[in-house]
Amino acid sequence: MERPIGVIDSGVGGLTVAQELMRQLPNEQLIYFGDTLRCPYGSRTKDEIIQFTWEMVHFLFEKNIKMLVIACNTATAYTLKSLQQQLPIPVIGVIKPGARAAIKATKNNVVGVIGTEATVSSKAYETALKQIKPEITVQSLACPLFVPMVEKGILSGEEAERVVKHSLKSLIKDNRMDTLVLGCTHYPLLKETIQSVIGDDLTIISSSDETARETSAILEVHNLLATKPRQNDHIFYTTGELEIFRHIAKVIFNNTPKHIKKVKL
Amino acid sequence: MERPIGVIDSGVGGLTVAQELMRQLPNEQLIYFGDTLRCPYGSRTKDEIIQFTWEMVHFLFEKNIKMLVIACNTATAYTLKSLQQQLPIPVIGVIKPGARAAIKATKNNVVGVIGTEATVSSKAYETALKQIKPEITVQSLACPLFVPMVEKGILSGEEAERVVKHSLKSLIKDNRMDTLVLGCTHYPLLKETIQSVIGDDLTIISSSDETARETSAILEVHNLLATKPRQNDHIFYTTGELEIFRHIAKVIFNNTPKHIKKVKL
Incomplete structure (x- = not known):
């Protein structure tokens, strides 16, 4: 076709x-x-x-x-x-494919989701994840600084790292999730920076x-x-x-x- | 439902x-x-x-x-x-899900597929992989000893390792694939043995x-x-x-x- x-x-x-x-x-x-x-x-x-x-x-x-x-x-x-x-x-x-991949990847059933304010407040990932697997705990976090930063072409380096570290602070402190869904298609461009900030042990799922x-x-x-x-x-x-x-x-x-x-x- | x-x-x-x-x-x-x-x-x-x-x-x-x-x-x-x-x-x-996962995983477009004689001679994986991505090179190998061994409950240890090493010899020698599809649902039970034989660098895809x-x-x-x-x-x-x-x-x-x-x- x-x-x-x-x-x-x-x-x-x-x-x-x-x-x-x-x-x-x-x-x-x-x-x-x-x-x-x-x-x-x-x-x-x-x-x-x-x-x-x-x-x-x-x-x-x-x-x-x-x-x-x-x-x-x-x-x-x-x-x-x-x-x-x-x-x-x-x-x-892009939401359900990311949710299904997270369900396949997580071993401890604690999944982090980062996205825009609108995506997070829609609870779309939470709904998709729990509809399929009710015992999943979802930790959602809006990262409103990421998209404007990516649209400016800032993907790595000191500034990117500072913004990522600051934005993910509460998730890192909580330290329970074993899988993190990049619930925004801009975020895979920050994947390396995000992985370096949260550590190699976490599985990062790109909804893209x-x-x-x-x-x-x-x-x-x-x-x-x-x-x-x-x-x-x-x-x-x-x-x-x-x-x-x-x-x-x-x-x-x-x-x-x-x-x-x-x-x- | x-x-x-x-x-x-x-x-x-x-x-x-x-x-x-x-x-x-x-x-x-x-x-x-x-x-x-x-x-x-x-x-x-x-x-x-x-x-x-x-x-x-x-x-x-x-x-x-x-x-x-x-x-x-x-x-x-x-x-x-x-x-x-x-x-x-x-x-x-089980074939197309495994094929799609292999296409997503491979970086050098060389994919190994192991399965039963009937699966390998059907060329079903080759057809599925090439239909979606023609530039994929497929290296198929029948491993007729794996299923009877698994059905007997032998999943690891010396005997399992010897059989796996012997069966995969030609794929290991060729050393080109970066992704290996377990094209038989018995094989995930041998996954650890297979991974230890072929090394950690290869991505193993379980069709299951x-x-x-x-x-x-x-x-x-x-x-x-x-x-x-x-x-x-x-x-x-x-x-x-x-x-x-x-x-x-x-x-x-x-x-x-x-x-x-x-x-x-």
């Missing part, structure tokens, strides 16, 4: 999902939409998040996508259900990697897998500054995507 | 899938069928494998199962497609763990997740000796299941 997969995010964080989709599913073409101009969604109201997400979906629907990946935890928390009910194509979010893997499963179940290798013809749309988007895309992909376009919604 | 999940296997290997299902999905009830009398399937003809598998399915269908897990790589290789087409409930095999995780995803997508915690009311049927089944179940589960029954097919 040689139609593209649509990927939406509030900004550049979803590029970590796109990168894993490209790596795990090299036959697939992606059309990515990052609403960088209105990022971060994490501090927006529920109504705004729903409205912005639907605007991205309408844009991508004109590109004949065969499946939609909501590569943003905040948007997933508030729109997944309605998108799944209303769209005629499979829709996957896990979502790419479940996308693979869903494409197979729906008989939608593409069969011919692609030639780097992915297309990236952003509502924000082209230069910043290009810079972060280059950091994530190790090269600059050919097709990056600025659009207005 | 408080109906049980059916799990079938040629013998006791599928208990490693059952164990992970119980751990990752504690609300679910399992009805397990192990055709220990006619095990191993790995050296059976294609027609025999198909006939035996359907006999187990007919038996479980009378138990009102809501989903079927083929917890046997050999049976998956030869019957998954027709079971998926003909049964009115979701059916999952991965299948449990994808079962969780499928139950959710189909709205079939059970909602109340279970009281260890899983039921295990075997066509073979009760005592041997009970012994291996105890090794795997760390306690003896309450309900183990011997049946004739």
Whole structure:
């Protein structure tokens, strides 16, 4: 099925999902939409998040996508259900794949989840984890400084380490979880810094990697897998500054995507 | 949805899938069928494998199962497609979950797969891996001595190590793969021995763990997740000796299941 997969995010964080989709599913073409101009969604109201997400979906629907990946935890928390009910194509979010991976990984059933304020206050991870395995203890923490820092391209070094250490203080002090879910697709860009701050013993789950893997499963179940290798013809749309988007895309992909376009919604 | 999940296997290997299902999905009830009398399937003809598998399915269908897990790589290789087409409930095999996990894990795109003769000669893993990611190099190897050894309860120690070392000789000598798929549900019982023989640097993928995780995803997508915690009311049927089944179940589960029954097919 040689139609593209649509990927939406509030900004550049979803590029970590796109990168894993490209790596795990090299036959697939992606059309990515990052609403960088209105990022971060994490501090927006529920109504705004729903409205912005639907605007991205309408844009991508004109590109004949065969499946939609909501590569943003905040948007997933508030729109997944309605998108799944209303769209005629499979829709996957980033929360349940991360939750299932955490359940598989944890040995002591204490799972930490870090995300934006909106994701944490939605309790979406807690609901997903406990629905499947009620005995899981969830320790959620909002890290509102991470997304703006990543969007500025600060991923490691002294400043990043200071911010991460300060943000995770209460989780580190509590010292019970054996698994930490990066419940925001921006956070895998800070993974090394986070791992160095919390130590090697903890398993870090990237909702981005896990979502790419479940996308693979869903494409197979729906008989939608593409069969011919692609030639780097992915297309990236952003509502924000082209230069910043290009810079972060280059950091994530190790090269600059050919097709990056600025659009207005 | 408080109906049980059916799990079938040629013998006791599928208990490693059952164990992970119980751990990752504690609300679910399992009805397990192990055709220990006619095990191993790995050296059976294609027609025999198909006939035996359907006999187990007919038996479980009378138990009102809501989903079927083929917890046997050999049976998956030869019957998954027709079971998926003909049964009115979701059916999952163990091969594609293992393949997807290997694609996620491998960094150098060289993946080893070990399994029974029948699984290896079916090329089911190779097909699954290359369909999704054509650039993967697959190194398959049949290990016909592993299943009889596990069914006898020999999982570690000198003899197990000698057999594993001898069986994996060609893969170890070649020294290219960075990921090894245990393409037989008996093999996770030898995981520690295998890891000690091939070294810590290699990622070992257990198709059992991965299948449990994808079962969780499928139950959710189909709205079939059970909602109340279970009281260890899983039921295990075997066509073979009760005592041997009970012994291996105890090794795997760390306690003896309450309900183990011997049946004739």
